[in-house]
Amino acid sequence: MAKMTRRWGMVIDLDKCTGCGACNIACAQENNLPIFKDDSDVPKRVTFLDLIEVTNDKDPKAQYPDVKVAYIPKMCQQCSGNDPNNPHPPCVSVCPVVATDVGEDGVVSQIWSRCIGCRYCQVACPYEARVFHWWKPRYEGSFKESLNPDVSIASRGTMVKCTFCSHIWKRERDKAIAQGITDINAVTYTPACASACPTNAILFGDLNDPSSPVYEPKIQKDPRAVRLVHSIDELRTKDPSEYEKRTKIKEYPNPKVYYLTSQQWLRDKISGFKNS
Amino acid sequence: MKGTRSFLLFFLPFVIFAYISFIVFQQACDYAMNVQAKKLLPFNHRTHTTTYGASDCEICHSYDSNGRFNGIPTVAVCKQCHDPNKANTQVFFAGFGDNDKPWESFAQQPDLVYFSHIAVMKNEKKAQCISCHGDKGNSTTTAKIKGKMAMGTCMDCHTALKISNACTVCHD
Structure with a gap:
């Protein structure tokens, strides 16, 4: 069997994102996420893809016409x-x-x-992307029959998270084998959030493939690209020697999800990088 | 003498606990693997494979075009060969509609396992039906042949077929 060369990654264009929340709902449907009475209880609800609302209204310079709102779809990075x-x-x-x-x-x-x-991983996660199943999900009436048969329902007391819809990839691989394709690198797929996005703001593909829309060296050169709470990215171009020094002494998350935005205030919010 | 008795009494709760938990796990495994599957039609695999020449399992247990295993055949599949207008077959199929599955599957995987037949049978792999389902083609009754399929059995086969044994290959 051929060696895997794929490295799945995602690019989310926040200039295109309207904050409609279709990705959130598609994700919950695809992954059989439980529905509880009070899902506004943020630490205890179960959601893989969280839609974070950010505004610049705390900024003293932002007066009435300049106050802006953006929605950041945040999944496991x-x-x-x-x-x-x-x-x-x-x-x-x-x-x-x-x-x-x-x-x-x-x-x-x-x-x-x-x-x-044990929830060690929830503590270690820099993006709070992991969620803990506090309760067994209860489904009303015949709702359970409408669940996705490819995804198992996690039991109470376990950790769950986004895996880029790996069950869809397994399904696509089966389809390829049925057509006689045995090369694993020939199989591509799209996660539920990317296929649900009405404005194509979420792009999914192979970071190693030059023909894919998310080819990593191309994205890294994009001046709009920014990664969530990953301030070391700014040093990569500004101060390469300092970048080298820091990556030697510390393991940075280096996420595979890139955000694109042309608004400076949003870049500062996402990257967590201060020019001071 | 007294020392031996107190020694035995000390271990009695552990023995009882082990025995009860063994029964509980046995029952749980039986439930998960569907040991009490319903078989409403008597079916003789051997006559079908030898006398009627249906030597390939895929004639009745086929794959869908998207690679999914179609599972146990419906009565409609039987009626492709058995003429439903004949007198003796009419008696036999009385009470079964075209889409009825008069038998349930013994070999069920639990919900948390993703298993694809086509990935081990067709993808340059050479798994045999026999290795997991027992010599079903030679059976003359609908009784269960092979016991439970424990995860170790899957992993041994994965090692032999050079498939990865990482958790995420089967579990999600």
């Missing part, structure tokens, strides 16, 4: 550590039972049936 060829996401090294691991495609997997619910 699929961190890879400093060296993408030898990935070290922050959540994987803390798991005592290897319930979370990095696949050949760079996607960080999470197996709820192996999870013991």
